[in-house]
Amino acid sequence: MTKKEFLRQYLDLSREIDAKLEEVRRYRALATKVTQSLAPDKVQCSQGNKMEAIIAKLVDLEREVDAEIDQMIEIRAAVKAAIDNAPDSKHRTLLRHRYINGKTWEQIAVEMHYSYMHVCRLHGEALDKLIM
Numbered sequence: 001m002t003k004k005e006f007l008r009q010y011l012d013l014s015r016e017i018d019a020k021l022e023e024v025r026r027y028r029a030l031a032t033k034v035t036q037s038l039a040p041d042k043v044q045c046s047q048g049n050k051m052e053a054i055i056a057k058l059v060d061l062e063r064e065v066d067a068e069i070d071q072m073i074e075i076r077a078a079v080k081a082a083i084d085n086a087p088d089s090k091h092r093t094l095l096r097h098r099y100i101n102g103k104t105w106e107q108i109a110v111e112m113h114y115s116y117m118h119v120c121r122l123h124g125e126a127l128d129k130l131i132m
Contacts, residue, residue: 003127003130003132004127006078006079006082006132007079007082007083007095007098007099008099009075009079010072010075010076010079010099010100011099011102013068013071013072013075014072014102016068017065017068017069017072020061020064020065020068021065023061024058024061024062024065027054027057027058027061028058030054031051031054031055031058076100079099079100080096080100082130082131082132083095083096083099083100083130085130085131086126086129086130086131087129088125088126088129090112090122090126091122091125091126091129091130093112094108094112094119094122094123094126095123095126095130097111097112098123105119105120105123
């Protein structure tokens with residue numbers, strides 16, 4: 001695993017969790033959606049089965065998300081420790097902005113008052129000097 005891949009794993013997992021949380025919200029909306037058929041001559045038993053399937057999927061997905069959140073916390077601690085060990089404060093700041101806060105190069109350049117190209121060069125230096 002390269003240094004960049006190591007640093008990116010926190011944000012990558014965070015984005016995966018966000019996508020799964022969106023899926024959880026959709027399943028919760030389905031589970032709480034109530035529809036009733038007003039036809040007195042038909043009796044449907046399949047509605048309960050659909051609801052059970054949705055709730056089962058929701059529970060499984062929530063367990064997955066919980067496990068991934070635990071993993072993300074561990075990864076964040078490892079990434080933050082590696083960044084904190086960078087020898088230069090400019091490098092630490094840049095790496096935190098990028099790999100912990102998920103900011104774009106343009107946002108980092110504005111916040112650090114550097115040009116885009118200087119931020120790119122600084123990032124290369126930071127990766128070279130990073131000790132993992």
